[in-house]
Amino acid sequence: MAARIDILSLSLRYSDTALPALDSVSLEIPQGGCVGIVGPTGSGKSTLLHTLSGILGKHHPEVVVSGQLCIGSDTFQGIPREVLFPTVGLVLQDPFIQISGVRDTVTEELRFTLENLDAAGQGSDQLIQTMLSSLGIEHLADRAPTTLSGGETQRVALASILISNPSVLLLDEPVTALDATAQNRLRSILKSLRGRTTVLLTDSQIDFPMSVCDTIVVLDRGRIEACAKPAELLLTGKLLTNVGGSEHWSSLVTPLNQPSSRRPGPLNRIRKALGLP
Secondary structure: OOOOEEEEEEEEEOOOOOOOOEEEEEEEEOOOOEEEEEOOOOOOHHHHHHHHHOHHHHHOOOOEEEEEEEEOOEEEEOOOOOOOOOOEEEEOOOHHHHOOOOOOOHHHHHHHHHHHOOOOOOOHHHHHHHHHHHOOOHHHOOOOHHHOOHHHHHHHHHHHHHOOOOOEEEEOOOOOOOOHHHHHHHHHHHHHHOOOOEEEEEEOEOHHHHHHOOEEEEEEOOEEEEEEOHHHHHHHOOOOOOOEOHHHHHOOHHHHHOOOOOOOOHHHHHHHHHOOO
16 A cells, blocks of 8 residues: 655754755655656755665664654654665666676566565466566566666566565656666556555656656755646746756746647647646
């Protein structure tokens, strides 16, 4: 079941003398929502996801934290200090380090996840096949995970997380290594998860989040600069100039604010996608 996330005045520094990596971040994410966290490199996007997953608190006990974090029924004063998998699943920006390296095929890599969860019983073969098919990588079933391309590895890493049925799915820069076809498939997968899994994804570009997320959060220097539905964010012009692709979207603000014509074309397709009249 999808989990609600509530972040209240969360601030985090990697040491006493470091600048804030997260600075008074407050955010409410409903169950089953899909939120895009966008911003330039160094804005705190990955730090936020690693914090939610528990990885940061476990591996960096020295971090200085204030605030509160709630994930589902669990409340943390500060941040979780243990990895929350499988409740929270994180797909890292570099998927190669997420491959175990102890299994010879992609099928066995996914089975390894199930074994670690004591869930590799009857029916696991069908579950693995279904997961591979949903991501369009069934042809990789017998390939060695260490021989895959970046985009293939990304999808295998995603499959190894999704097969655990997490309540929260965190995707750190998920489309960096994906071509247009793979991005379209990921877009379809995320839409199919709506309502069933709470999804947060990060991106330094705006295009993919605008096409799939319910809410866009603009993060810069650890602070939330804007938080709105894609259409609201676009029409208010709050996109940062250092978010990749924002110039193109900003150029659409004036024509999208004008009354819609009935003539078909790219602009009206964008209106329809964003839910504009």
